[in-house]
Amino acid sequence: MSLLLSIVLPVHGVERFLPRCLDSILGDTPAAESRFEVIAVDDLSPDGSGAILDEYAARDPRLRVLHLTENQGLGGARAAALPHARGEYVWFVDSDDWLPERTVSVVLDELRHEGRQPVPADVLITDFTHVYPDGETEPNPWRHVLLGSPLVDGCTLAEHPELFQTVMSVWNKVFRRAYLEGLGVSFGRGYYEDISVTYPALLAAGRLRYLDRPCYVYRRGRDGAITATASPKHADVFTQYDAIFAFLDRPDRPGQPVPAALRTLVFDRTVRQALNVYDTPGLVPGDRRKEFFRRISQHFARHRPDGYQFPGGVRGVQYRLAARGARIAYAELRRTGRLPRELKRGARAVAPAVKKGVRSGARFTAYNAFRRLPLDEHLAVYAAYWHRGYACSPAAIYEKAKELAPRIRGVWVVENRAQAATMPPGVPYVIVNTPAYLKVMATAKYFVNNVNFPRTMAKRPGTVHVQTQHGTPLKAMGMDLRDRPEAADGMDFGRLQEAIDRWDFLVSSNPHTSEHFARAFPGRYEMLDTGYPRNDRLANATPDEVRAMRERIGLRPGRTSVLYAPTHREAKGGYVPLLDVKELARRLGPSYTLLVRTHYFHTGGPGDLAAGEDAAEIVDVSAHPTVEDLYLAADVLVTDYSSMMFDYAVLDRPIVVFAPDWDEYRRVRGVYFDLFAEPPGAVTVDVDGLAKALLAGDADPAARARFRARFCPWDDGGAAERVVRRVFPV
Template identity: 85%
Template sequence: MSPLLLSIVLPVHGVERFLPQCLDSLLADTPAGETRFEVIAVDDVSPDGCGAILDSYAARDHRLRVLHLDENQGLGGARTAALPHLRGTYVWFVDSDDWVPERTVSVLLDELEQERRRETPADVLITDFTHVYPDGGTEPNPWRHVLTGSPLVEGCTLAEHPPLLRTVMSVWNKVFRRAYLEGLGVSFGRGYYEDISVTYPALLAAERLRYLDRPCYHYRRGRAGAITATASPKHAGVFAQYDAIFAFLDRPDRPGRPVPDTLRTMVFDRTVQQALNVYDTPGLLPADRRKDYFRSVAEHFARHRPSGYRFPGGVRGVRYRLAARGARIAYAELRRTGRLPRDLKRGARAVAPAVRKGVRSGARFTAYNAFRRLPLDENLAVYAAYWHRGYACSPAAIYEKARELSPRIRGVWVVENRAQAATMPPDVPYVFVNTPAYFKAMATAKFFVNNVNFPRTMTKRPGTVHVQTQHGTPLKAMGMDLRDHPAAAEEGLDFDRLQEAVDRWDFLVSPNPHTTEHFSRAFPGSYEMLDTGYPRNDRLANADREEVRAMRERLGLRPGTTAVLYAPTHRSGRGGYVPLLDVAELARALGPHYTLLVRTHYFHTGGPGDLTAGSEAARILDVSAHPAVEDLYLAADVLVTDYSSMMFDFAVLDRPVVIFAPDWEEYRRERGVYFDLFAEPPGAVTQDAQALAEALLAGDPEPGARERFRAKFCVWDDGGAAERVVRRVFPVHD
């Protein structure tokens, strides 16, 4: 008889309708003569028929043994109860509401046979897996790219491949060498998140970890009763598991490899990220427990923050700092508006209770899962732009053209609050985020159209078509290209989450060949690139003199006045509006025949500040709050910007563009760029205020540069981009 290689531990409680599929996938996939594995099922006082199902299976297959507990122990306690009964060299903890793909057990046995014969056998074998949703939809392991092609394929330590800490920390995709696990001196916790107190120590101390690039597990996501969709105070139990992890790290007699300080810091960062994700996810924490939970996050910082710990940069770092201080109100405002540090310092004290909104219980999230069981609405499209800020950009242009060419497709917009709803056109339907109407639309819509990503909790169903438009031609590095630039850390970009989002796209809209080239690399995926031009620029390409005149009148621009639109971009890590240019001084240099339209980036809610310049200066108008930037393009005679994608859009109008880039070398070095703006500008390039004023007073000093720029970046801007997108994506009957 072959030696027993594998013990499979199966805790069972309240999963009667899932249990037979799980047992069949483990037992029926191999012949009865395959005796290299055993299944230890633990009936954790299941209130349904699970105990009888287990006994029935055990009577037919001697490889299954059943333990019936006298008191409910929870998932961690049930696993612990099984440990003294195991006989295998390796142990695998499987959840009884999940199941494994065909031939998984036999493949694992062969892999473990090879491992056991190695001079240094793997302490933990990590497997690939698949997410499965209640409607039958599947999603591949979103962290697979961190594992494939890494040293883990052949075997290494965690210190040799730290990105492993970014992957799922559950036990169900990890097979442990039993002697190693028992020697760690760790145990499963009680309550929720019970397995991380085992997983983290096991990965940190291992002499050898290995990855098996084969989906070996079907993990159910979003089912009713799952902890990821259940409102419960038990979510606060995660902090006890964190305490256990750091207690292991602090043990003087800790077994296994020494843990470098860098890994300890990564573990701490990951625990903070997880704790805040729980807090931020709608429906997980009951409303009356959120305050206490946030206080526990601050206490976690106080207990376990590593010596010399440095907060991340950008918005993520601000979130962490606020959490460490227990500044819950300011944290809520940051999450709601995306405002950066300087704005928070000015406004955090004034945040009213009315802004602390959102889902207060698990009822709405449960409703979302119920709505997902409804059939897809083939005639419904959900639109959004700029994180639910309102009706804008290419999604708005696509919506309008779809109403014309595909009228049976009903479009509904997602908006954040009533202030944004007030800016919606009167005949455009909308829903508020995190309401039942929103969840129903997100659960049943056939089409998604957005210029950013929808929340990851809104899972894309099979048959849903997601159109990603993005919101600008890139000068600066984007997406995965940011891995090599410090700005990625400052922005707090989570590359794993980004890849997960990209994997859901079906179409990606590109404005020009330059963008197609760089988006293909920055956002690797299986979507179809739509080389159509930007739908939002159709209005600019099709504008006539009457529309231009109307826009100038609307803004109060006097006839004969030269209108200069000044629109600097956002700089990472510098907080709010960055006054690199003294606008009042520029206004005095230009004189009264000019009007300066000043528009700060939408990240900066405070506006540009005092713009008083005097009676003989150019008139200055703050247009930061104007809802449609296209209106400003049409009204302006010339654009002044730095690195904003506005330059590419404004070039469609064939009007002068002046670049004001005093920090070009710094921006280029830290953010990364796709071309040399000084070598291929859209017009005059300046680096000081005097040169900028001279270029504007000269009228159009670089017409040849604009012509070359348009030939490269405006080649598809003929006014028909939205129609091309609609005809490719939506059902159109001419």
């Protein structure tokens, strides 16, 4: 029986890590499983690694050991093993890492599947996990680039060039051996040795495929890792770049043609990597920095593609300086934020971008410095609605955490001073992009938000992110909008997945929400089936609180208050007056008060609200900071497709749906159930029908009861407590 897989294992100075690595490979399948082999290369290891390999090989014939008499480095050890490999595919595993349980079995199954395909994959790319010295783990930060892409079924790099955004190492890539040997490429010597293989292999492949399963655990930050080691050998990267472009320039280059656009992407990524190495403190020794920068300039001169256009903004300025070898000017730009003298002339167009970029760069530097501090195990950061203030479920969780977990200090993030002025007395806050903000974002243990925190604020190992969301979904959400471009309105689904991958907990309001959120927001988080914490206030409201809220809003005794709150329509832009509120006011008469609240996305508002003496009073409550106040004050809710209906149903008061554009909304946005078939009350499509439904009073309590049974089963007033007890130490 032919071998499917050869696992190549270079070994040098990893005595304390090696047994776990070997056990994760050989212990995954019975010893009788002979479809794979392990070729371990003892690269003249100075510790007991060689003896460990021989001991394992004596017990398991699938392991063969090569003992080198001269240290070759990672690249040389891999190259020494390749002539001995007999598998159809080869996988280069680092011996200080390990494979998760059942990985070898799964990969073998995948390779059998590939063997039955008309065009077997030249490279099988696997998902992976980072693990840090403190034991904390982090999922593949580039998974969003791969999941849902053509790579899942198989494609070329030209068909999914976004692959260049991911890690270019070999350890998460399984190569078809005949394909790899036919490329005529080899691992380099020294640092960054694998990119001279991975770039050509990805560029020339007739078919690449992604396996969405974590098949590799990669140690980050361990002692001796090149990403944290000062050494002149970082300059080895330029030799690997030369090898990549030599492959691209070969007239007899095998494999797929490489479009000019891909060559440009390769060049851009190599420049970015070289500058990142140069800019990272402690990597390039001080006496070698001048030479390293000169090598970057030479790289530009040697490999810059024809017609190459510099990027925009501050990165483009940095590239221009690197291309000129202007090291002092580059350092001045990085250090002071001043536009270098040689670029000032005729640079008005780029100066604003440079200033903005430098400010951003300074914040990035400060944030990264704060990230070196230990996590504050007793600090939680709260935010709501893109830092608009104190609101929604995060506010309810904050209040309950003060009661149940008093050791956890809560700090709120607000956008500016005007919003800071609206914060309740005694609630701590920081303003976005201030040093205090950067520090809490870098060091807090807990993060609670009803939207996503900025993607520039990276998730640290050990932190806990709680996503509360801000509404039960009638309309399609998240990844369910991928085939609805009009509703998605330019949504970056890659960034959305990146945000989802940060979540540790996702709060759900009801079983309906759990079902649809699990699909719309695919991730590894824990779904908290608790109910919405913001609705605790509604479930626990007393008659005295309701009376006080009506008085605060200015409602006259004896009048029926109607809250009209339409949702946002992506295809329409701003506020869309589908309802003539003045005509409705005239039909209802003076015994009613209309509270009109436009969606928070809109800045226009309902305009002139004077309807006449015999009409209902119309009050614009769009600016009222807390929607729950309005729920308590209103006797009836009129809405269309807003999630407000699900919250308001907790109060068990009448709800009337006004949906004149249901067919269009359902077509454009997509919905999770038929609102006309399962409404919370009367359904209307014009002002006449709406007025009649409101004047009829509580006409359909049975529909409301069915609606409440489906969407309010967890709204018992204890949702915030359930979240706090699960997330925080109490």
